[in-house]
């Protein structure tokens with residue numbers, strides 16, 4: 199068997215063209231959505247990701263607001279930029295690119311973001327709203343994964359889903375989305391304390407591999423026909439992306455998300471969705 203591709207690049211392109219129409223409608227009402235990014239330091243990976251987000255914005259007609267600080271920026275200096283974006287009416291949503299330099303209290307910065315402008319959907323208020331079942335911007339990667347599955351017709355309702363990882367951006371919120379009544383999946387969350395990962399993986403209809411451990415999910419541990427989402431981003435000695443899923447899984451799985459070209463572009467598309475929805479809410 200050779201798995202069908204969960205094509206994140208093409209799906210993200212379709213979402214962006216839908217968003218372009220919504221942005222045009224907002225502009226007719228005199229509202230231009232604007233995405234802000236706060237980039238601290240000069241990590242080439244972070245610079246590349248942020249540049250990609252602004253390229254996406256240009257494609258759909260969202261304005262870009264870019265704030266850059268040196269790696270030596272203090273807690274107070276970063277907080278001042280966050281306060282400024284909270285006040286800036288041109289900025290309808292923004293994010294602070296993670297990770298922040300050592301010595302910076304990341305959580306304190308994230309909590310300072312106006313929850314109504316939280317493009318990542320990771321503000322404690324919005325994670326709380328998600329738990330309570332109230333409308334909120336959704337975490338981009340988990341929501342991107344759901345959208346990718348839905349648009350390829352992969353059944354989520356009733357599925358046994360194994361999420362590997364418990365990081366704040368993906369592993370922790372992913373089960374919150376999957377267990378909503380609208381999704382109705384059954385979720386097992388695995389992590390470094392899991393005794394027998396393979397035993398859990400073998401039962402899964404859907405695997406979300408977000409551990410950041412190269413080739414953690416191996417072909418012999420995947421149920422034939424399962425959908426496998428490769429979220430991990432590690433880099434080998436040549437700087438090439440190495441995912442959490444072993445390439446041999448493509449011979450066993452029914453669906454697989456390539457990496458790159460799978461979950462990454464979907465994350466960026468959902469970020470734009472959050473910005474447009476925030477602007478639509480402010481339009482009333």
Ligand SMILES: Nc1nc(=O)c2c([nH]1)NC[C@@H]1CN(c3ccc(C(=O)N[C@@H](CCC(=O)O)C(=O)O)cc3)C=[N+]21
Nearest residue numbers: 247293294295296297318458459460461462463465466
């Ligand atoms: N506040 C915050 N929000 C984030 O959403 C956030 C962050 N900080 N810090 C870093 C991670 C990483 N991340 C990616 C998004 C898209 C791709 C992406 O589009 N990747 C391309 C390939 C890019 C390449 O070749 O390097 C792909 O998968 O096809 C990758 C990684 C968002 N993050």
